[in-house]
Amino acid sequence: MPFYIKEIGFNPFENSTENFARVKSFYLTGDKKWIDVLSLSKLVFLIDKLFVMMDLPVSKTIIDVIDSEMKYARALLNMGDIDASKLSPYGPNGIAIRGELDYKGKAL
Numbered sequence: 001m002p003f004y005i006k007e008i009g010f011n012p013f014e015n016s017t018e019n020f021a022r023v024k025s026f027y028l029t030g031d032k033k034w035i036d037v038l039s040l041s042k043l044v045f046l047i048d049k050l051f052v053m054m055d056l057p058v059s060k061t062i063i064d065v066i067d068s069e070m071k072y073a074r075a076l077l078n079m080g081d082i083d084a085s086k087l088s089p090y091g092p093n094g095i096a097i098r099g100e101l102d103y104k105g106k107a108l
Contacts (some may be wrong), residue, residue: 004040008033012076013044013069027079038080042087043095045073050089050096 005011012023026034046072052063074084090098 001040001043004043005037007036008040012037012040013072016043023076034080037076038082041076042075042082045070045077045084046087046089046095048073049087053089 010019010022012019023037024032026037048066052068052070077084077087088094089096
């Protein structure tokens, strides 16, 4: 993830109007950085999805932040014609190996 943030020049997931405008300009102009935004969005979405699947005992505030971040990542992915509902944290394009993570005896 730091690679993509470095390539983009800022973290598009930091909530600010300026960042959103910059991401939008990458999309509208076909800037190469748009591909980096999509790659970062995919990673963020998969990490958040894995986090939600683990059902960790966290506060509602944390869940709300994760939910908001996933919605933003999903919107960016949709703009890039990537169907987020088909993304899985597991598999050849995933970020985890099924059964590798075990929380409270719950293998995912």
